[in-house]
Amino acid sequence: MPKSVWLLVIGAFINITGSSFIWPLNTIYMHDHLGQSLSVAGFVLMLNAGATVLGNLAGGYLFDKMGGYRSIMLGIFITVVALIGITIWHGWPHYVYFLVLMGFGSGIVIPVMFALVGAVWPEGGRKGFNAIYLAQNLGVAVGPALGGLIADFGFDYLFISNLGLYVVFLLIAAFTYRNMAPKIEKIKKEEKSNNGASRVQLYALLILCSAFLLTWIGYSQWPSTLSTYMQQLGISLKQYSLLWTINGVLIITLQPLINPLVRKFEKQIKGQLVVGMIIMMLSYTVILFAGDFKMFAISMMILTVGEILVWPAVPTIANNLAPIGKGGTYQGIVNGIGSVGRMIGPLFGGIVVDTYGMNILIYILSAMLVIAILPCIFYDRPLKSREPF
Numbered sequence: 095m096p097k098s099v100w101l102l103v104i105g106a107f108i109n110i111t112g113s114s115f116i117w118p119l120n121t122i123y124m125h126d127h128l129g130q131s132l133s134v135a136g137f138v139l140m141l142n143a144g145a146t147v148l149g150n151l152a153g154g155y156l157f158d159k160m161g162g163y164r165s166i167m168l169g170i171f172i173t174v175v176a177l178i179g180i181t182i183w184h185g186w187p188h189y190v191y192f193l194v195l196m197g198f199g200s201g202i203v204i205p206v207m208f209a210l211v212g213a214v215w216p217e218g219g220r221k222g223f224n225a226i227y228l229a230q231n232l233g234v235a236v237g238p239a240l241g242g243l244i245a246d247f248g249f250d251y252l253f254i255s256n257l258g259l260y261v262v263f264l265l266i267a268a269f270t271y272r273n274m275a276p277k278i279e280k281i282k283k284e285e286k287s288n289n290g291a292s293r294v295q296l297y298a299l300l301i302l303c304s305a306f307l308l309t310w311i312g313y314s315q316w317p318s319t320l321s322t323y324m325q326q327l328g329i330s331l332k333q334y335s336l337l338w339t340i341n342g343v344l345i346i347t348l349q350p351l352i353n354p355l356v357r358k359f360e361k362q363i364k365g366q367l368v369v370g371m372i373i374m375m376l377s378y379t380v381i382l383f384a385g386d387f388k389m390f391a392i393s394m395m396i397l398t399v400g401e402i403l404v405w406p407a408v409p410t411i412a413n414n415l416a417p418i419g420k421g422g423t424y425q426g427i428v429n430g431i432g433s434v435g436r437m438i439g440p441l442f443g444g445i446v447v448d449t450y451g452m453n454i455l456i457y458i459l460s461a462m463l464v465i466a467i468l469p470c471i472f473y474d475r476p477l478k479s480r481e482p483f
Contacts, residue, residue, distance in 0.1 A: 154426015
């Protein structure tokens with residue numbers, strides 16, 4: 095990979111390591127330490143995700159208008175300000191205010207990073223997006239494991255650690271990402287000759303994003319309703335954090351097995367999505383029989399195999415669909431839709447669990463993933479004369 099991609103990968107790793115100190119523990123902190131119900135906690139996470147949606151859309155738009163460096167620095171600065179606030183004031187309701195601001199700032203960063211990797215290494219195809227995805231998941235493997243240990247000493251230390259790592263990310267971006275600007279600017283000059291986004295391509299992207307939305311509604315239950323459910327079953331905070339470590343480690347270690355299959359079926363990315371959706375659905379059925387840590391670990395392992403196929407595929411398709419000059423906007427839409435799923439998911443799951451119980455929620459999530467397979471199959475129908483991506 096080019097040096098610029100490696101710098102983005104390092105930044106993505108530090109970014110996610112810092113943020114993942116706290117995001118899996120948000121529901122537990124609000125429920126157990128701030129005395130809020132699951133529904134209230136879900137509503138707060140919905141606000142955080144809603145701010146992230148706005149940040150995603152803003153980040154994609156800003157990337158297309160003023161380049162990657164200034165866009166990503168703006169997002170990081172906003173997030174650092176929010177983290178300073180939450181480190182000092184993390185009672186109720188201040189926790190909510192800064193969590194929402196953090197969602198907006200980090201929301202700007204993520205699509206800019208994906209758009210940057212697509213712009214600085216266009217010949218890399220899925221490889222660049224997969225590299226960012228791997229870096230993020232390595233951060234997810236490291237972050238929650240450290241976060242669970244730090245949380246045992248106190249959540250104050252957790253907030254300080256989160257802030258510290260994001261400051262490191264700020265410094266890396268400030269001193270290294272500026273060098274990417276000339277290449278981005280050159281690309282942007284070439285983009286001006288393009289007539290703009292194709293409506294048909296946008297329709298295809300939105301069809302695909304409907305499946306992405308349903309998938310994220312299900313996935314968002316792991317750091318929300320399922321985390322509290324496992325606590326009720328007597329599974330410790332350390333064990334819950336270990337699930338995310340298992341997730342991240344598997345994503346890294348399975349790459350030698352997955353990459354040859356991905357390369358072999360590179361032109362059949364639609365099939366990768368469908369298989370990934372089916373595997374993710376199977377992971378939820380395991381939860382119906384889960385009563386101890388071992389079964390939840392098995393469910394997480396199955397889920398991980400599915401997400402390896404699904405998560406990098408969607409931004410890759412978005413990059414392929416994007417007209418010249420709209421790469422940031424299309425990545426913003428994809429990340430925004432994922433954030434909508436994270437916004438709806440915790441509130442939806444909290445209400446269902448509070449009203450009907452966990453088993454009913456699992457049945458609903460499994461049905462949603464079956465429905466999500468249809469957009470994966472038919473998203474390219476509006477393209478008609480184009481070859482499916």
